[in-house]
Amino acid sequence: MPAAPSSPSSTDTHCPYCSLQCGMRLRPVEPAAPGEPAVAVEERPDFPVNQGALCGKGSSAAAVLSARARLGTPLVRDHRTGRLREASWPQALERATQGLAAAASRYGRDAVGVFGGGGLTNEKAYLLGKFARVVLRTANIDYNGRFCMSSAAAAQRRAFGLDRGLPFPLADVSRTGCLVLVGANPADTMPPAVRHLRELREAGGRLVVVDPRRTRTADLADLHLRPLPGTDLALALGLLHLVITEGRVDEEFVATRTTGYERARAAAMAHWPERVERLTGVPVAHMRRAVELFCDAPTGMVLTARGGEQHSKGVDTVGAWINLCLATGRAGRPRSGYGCLTGQGNGQGGREHGQKADQLPGYRAIDDPAARAHVAGVWGVAPDTLPGPGRSAYEILDGLGTDGGVRALLLMGSNPAVSAPHAGHIRERLRALDHLVVCDVVLSETAELADVVLPSAQWAEEDGTMTNLEGRVILRRAALSPPDGVRTDLAILRALAGRLGVGHGFPHTAQEAFDELRQASAGGQADYSGITYERVAAENGVFWPCPATAAGRPAHPGTPRLFLDRFATPDGRARFADVSHRPAAEEPDADYPLRLTTGRVLAQYQSGAQTRRTPALQRAAPGPFVELHPRLAARLGVADGDPLTVTSRRGRATAPAHVTPTIRPDTVFMPFHWPGAGSANNLTNPALDPVSRMPEFKVCAVRVEKTPPGGTA
Template structure:
């Protein structure tokens, strides 16, 4: 009798170590397939497991990270190209050849009729380094256009400009996050990591457990501010005056590090003169922060043996954001808290690849390696890697908001390729930008979901997600990390690298656009070599073996650079430069018609424009819609109850959302989160006034009036 063979159990593929697709922490995670090999689960095809060995988050994940696979499920995302046959007509399904032919023909027609600068490219801070690099190359080599920028301009461009002005080099944090718990005093200005990057909060808790002090500067008493030893609550737009006032007190109290100033800095005399014009009573009048709190903060920071200042969007998204960051850097330099262990200035980057996204060429004024596009030597180096004449590369284009505001106008961009961004929700003065998008001859959007911007497009190209592709990103520490492909994308979905290769070939450039991420990264290494952001010594193998590699890393034998500026700064003379800055009003201050400040920000369960997180049931349940946060005194004056709809109106638009009454906000200020489209779109209100250096719009402050909706209706 023949024995019956035992059934063979289906094999389960191995788990894949990778990283979260959301914020700049780029937390390590492990993805495990759901079900046996070959199965097709109804829900997400992978589940998230902890990865405690990755040093940034040590296994911790927030709700966004835990639920990230939800968009990988069938029915949750785009699975084939869409075309619009006529203006105003519906989007219909199309094949990839038809869609790519339509895009290539449209780009070529506009370029031939109106010149290369009539074609534009708009990227995103969530794109991998490889995508950002090849997007910049595509714009300059294939299209020949100067008009490329990305939504990271709206993220940390002011901090980047101030960093380069002071230190000669911009990297979000010049030290690892692991250094934070060991500093003596940490000042966090305009940041709320308890909601924007929760796994980082453990560093703040460890700081206090180690005996350090935490000062939080924010107009709202946020979850992060509740952790602080001291919370300073200035009016929106007061951060520049506040920093100058603290430097004034540090000088007056004899807390300067004269040896450090003499040996490692330049320009202190002008900075001192400006600070002395910002005496405590004046700063209290400007900011609303009481003098006794100013004195307390100056002593806490000035007397600490080591100290750090970290800024985020609350301090940076202003028409004076570069000067504001410069003033906080001045405070670090004057007290000797820079270029030393457990001391320094840093910026909490927002988007997942906000750091790497601006280093390799998708920014209007930069070439790979964080090189200036106006530097002849930089142009020659990159052109040689690309195999084109240096003279063929265009010059600098306009910044993100200027590019978007010029869409469809005479002399502006008429055809736009947009990848990884949703400006119909996220841009300032978003109503105006939506109209500009509609005015284009051709709008092409590459995205994984049908975002509000994609709904306006003539062609929508569905692209792969983080778990379906290999690629590198660079987190807020300057740590280059590796995302690994854990599963195959749906049949109708393609990666952006493949997309750029196919379009380049149709537009007459058949070579130079590899579809494999590691090949693209190898070219990026060569293009970045010798630049400020030098990746020449970084490889996929090294990243995997070392839990990431810190740039600059100019050679394979180089250890990488976790801590910058310990020996010298990246300026020509090796010295840090004080900024000569003084307080000035915001571009728009409250007045009789618009008597209140509006400030905007994020909430724990949503991310950026919400295009992804608003499609995740668990996150949507936790934060289902917009709201207007206001103080009880203001609510009483308006006669409004909690939950009642409020209309918020600025000179640019109107938004309606329910009231949320709380003592955590100043009585002269209202707050709205910016994750939603429709009637509650906060960026219908925001001011596009630009910082003269960074070209950052003034997202964080505009003048508004607030009214009960039913009173307006006469009921």
Template sequence: MSEPPSRTPEVDTHCPYCALQCGTRLADGRDIGVTVRPADFPVNRGRLCQKGWTAPDVLAAADRLTEPLARAPDGHLAGTTWDDALDTVAGRLRELRARYGPDAVAVFGGGGLTNEKAYLLGKFARLALGTSQIDYNGRFCMSSAAAAGNAAFGVDRGLPFPVTDLATADTVLLAGANVAETMPPLMQHFDTAELVVIDPRHTATAQRAKLHLQPAPGTDLALALGLLHIAVVEGLTDADYIRRRTHGFEAAVRRAMAWWPERVEGVTGVPASVQRTAVRMLAAAGRAYVLTGRGVEQHSQGTDTAAAFINLALALGLPGSGRGGYGCLTGQGNGQGGREHGQKADQLPGYRSLTDPAARTHVAGVWGVPSESLPGPGRTAYELLDSLGHGQGPRALLVFGSNPVVSAPHAARVAERLASLDLLVVADFVPSETARAADVVLPVTQWAEEEGTLTSLEGRVLRRRALLTPPPHVRTDLEVLHGLAVRLGEPAHRYPTAPEDVFDELRAASRGGRADYSGISYPRLDAGEALHWPCPDTEPAHPGTPRLFLERFAHPDGRARFAEVDHRGPAEHTSAAYPLYATTGRVLAHYQSGAQTRRVAELNGVVPEPFVSVHPDTAARAGLADHSLARVTSARGSMTARVRLDATMRQDTLFVPFHFPGDGRANLFTHPALDPRSGMPEFKLSAVRLEALPEATP
């Protein structure tokens, strides 16, 4: 009989869910299992949301993966040994690469992976596999805001200031962010601020707002342009700040001048008087912040929309001024760090560009390989998934920390592409919908069983600490990558398995990059230092940079850039066949694809099945009542959900959460149209119809 896992009595760590990364203290309750209590950490100040309180329940999930699985001849997944699993995977990868070339193998990562995992995954793809085909699910989350932030400021950090600065605000504009449900502990930082909320739905956050702007889906860019127009016409811009600290104001304003309030009202439905009130509230505030979220970013024009809200913040003189700022609310637990260290299609560690010769030379030097051996940029996330199994597309896919069968747009199409592969390998700790489709499943550690670092939405690097030893036949992702790399002929030392060793290499690879971690170390983090990047390796030790842009922006001339953007319509419009808009999002009880939270009885009891929020009049026209079973259908597919009547909904708009599998997948109807700059799919707007279903339908 095997020995029970060893345990550490208590550890200080962080919640495994969103990018707020609330501080927690885990304890081994022995007979009662793992317990959690909130820490007095700056972002959560002794509070947790429902997901945080129940996070330990996932550690004891009844269907936890505890041994490798391989697809048997009869089509079922059956237990196997680690050696057989890794030998099988490595052998098939060698065969496919030899026959079709290195790009026949692809890798798909996740924004929940630790910094160490994200870093080693990118290195593994480019060296052990030699493939350019790597991207991650953060492309579905932060890519539009990241592209806009890099263009405007020269660097992308979700919040270029600490979360605690928001508590000093007089006015906060939240555009497309339902913080009260997605990041509840953040709401306490808005207690003294007047909130201006932009959202097609009257969300829990909008209910707390002083002013709610409720635009038609897909019109946020027109609204942002209109707000800038008002600021200029009413003389509310900060002329001195614009002159000293920015470029491109005149070109941006020329575009905005075409969007006078009454025209914006006609396009968005937001009254001109409400638009003016919103701008005046921001301009009159002693301290004001403009924050964007996925609601305005997950569109085929998401980058331009984020840029338009940055334009508004710059025109009011907020970023880096000490009087407020602009930020985007990063979603996934390591959404910030996950996009900095090399698992993106076009990126190297330190937030370096894969096409920059100097960046390639530096990173190749750290890795001990010629820079010319590094492949170039590959396909972005949806393009990668859509290309699988095609004539020139990848024939094998390795998935770490993601569940694209549920989370990707046009989900039925993605499931078909995954099924067409010669080899699908998934590393996970529960049998997600993607894992169930795999040829080989590799069981890996959970958050409370592993060491590492994550980077919060405010650019603060945090330590994840292990409370439990994983089950005997479970390995870390670092050990999985090491085992595969060695079998593929790589030197063992190139793929460390100790997280601190990987982090030390990451520090060297990031040195001098936009996201410079070279001055951050485990000893400094374990000593309790609050270290925000950039934190270069200096003598004396650099204190980190909690507030960016106070003296200059990250462009060579130190100035921010206005963006010359204009409104364009969504990828599809309503029609007689599809007369309604559908938008998707999260609910308080669940997280992302739901693979974790649907396994927590308390959370699943709150929202046990997919639903569609509908205005009562819209439901009546479709012959539907509260709790009726309905089908939501677009040109791409349809899903089934239970009706929830909501009199605050726009009559032309439906809302569906995206946390559910099978026929309840919202992403069965979502549009795969991509933002041309960020690769972000148009999750937030689909033209659909609503139909009643008989109760006998499963």
């Protein structure tokens, strides 16, 4: 679609929130009052992902640019009062670097850690990884994207040899014959994507939703399967059992394009339908109907999201759903395949280029000698000076301030005081640090604990690329200059590096950083070397991999669809996962008889650090709640709105009851956007998947009680 005309003074850019990275236009306006935003958000119909549609978060995104919502000057902890006070940039940078250097000198380089965010641009993620490995020379860098799609990433690499959220454009979803949506609620989490579900139905396609709650997305489905939280793996195995016993396996595809089927078949045969019904609560008749819808359609897709992935067996769970695609020939073919609905804005690019503990730019393994040599050459350092793999996100946070753990932490664009599992424990660990430096746009709950807070420029105030859930690299453009007292993250990293003795290698502009990223990614799985700012702007994004071509040859077109000819494994075949059901890390018992699952609401985003500062969004969703079934409410003597206390083995949370028949009677739900007494992540279980190191956010054992008089909710 050709670009729609824009006025000479407007700026075409993208939303600062989820992984759709919806196109939008920023138009200059006269501020309503001093310190209010000088731009307004408008639709941008030319961007194919959203075609102009924006959710409430996107349409109100300019509100966070307000001076009342954001940080405007550096802050340092006053040693006398213990409070944060305003400081100059030289003072704050000196305090920051002194603390980082002191920890390295006293405890060793790995006692300094870096924690990034899935909302950082590719350029920031790349330079943050470079800063950790070249300036600090620490192994301990990871990011909150570990809490997003790491289980799906590991399962995709195991099955296909390559991980990209969607191996096809999002528009292909509306053209498939049957879509199975597992643990996803895009009607609340990425509303502009719902048009693809509606177009699917209008074209005669079928939609199956797997979710313990009847969400607004489930209301669109032809079939809604409601498994007990923590049993998605068993359900996928049960569906594969039926595919096998009903003779619906695509034998030719399995024989020519896959390996490992016999082991997967044996595992599935041990999960007969009646057993799976007992484990999941999903009736056998509903399982048979799901298989009928999926296999009778000419094409099919399975998309998973956090509901199926945020488990201590998340990799195996995703592997089981991929097995279903492989057995039915629904992978590596047009309008068919497995994909993951990435959550955070740059959850994909954020790990491709260096924030993840075990990866170097281009999706290279940090313990691969050839990868180390290539990246070290781009950085101008010796390969043996680069550290090896470090700890994963939760493991870094869990060890903060301990002997052998990280003692000084640089944190950029994340709020683990609210978003991490067992959040009360993580807040204690953050307080135990010798030194905490936070770079952020707002005074988040994590920034409130810092020794130094460095105010960062925002999405509308700087250029940079993002990689959306399709693997489409898109370009955000600056529409404003940052306020006085605020610096870009690139400028902050350059200043910190200089004070720590590395006065080169940290570019002034995002485009310079991207050109270096292109070199570092060249030849890797996530090859961006053929992508330029000019191409991204002209083509409405470019899909990776997109390698550079020789002079005089046509540019590589990018790769919207992966695996059509071969998978990215050494032999070109997809690999079945040998997986079996196992219980959640924590099952209910007499003391904690219910299951808690967590998620998001329409008007808030992630830890809420920005959306809770947007008046319209805060009015729409002002606080946490506990969703429970009427039968459970009657047993507890609870009416809608009554204060409830939810207790797990890790902590408690109090919030008003929301009584609804849309949830199972044996399960309660809480959104996780809020800090304080209603923080759902005070309860969640940090049990980790052995492969992805994903915590088990989506299920833990709890008890629920009516809050006694005098309690808070």
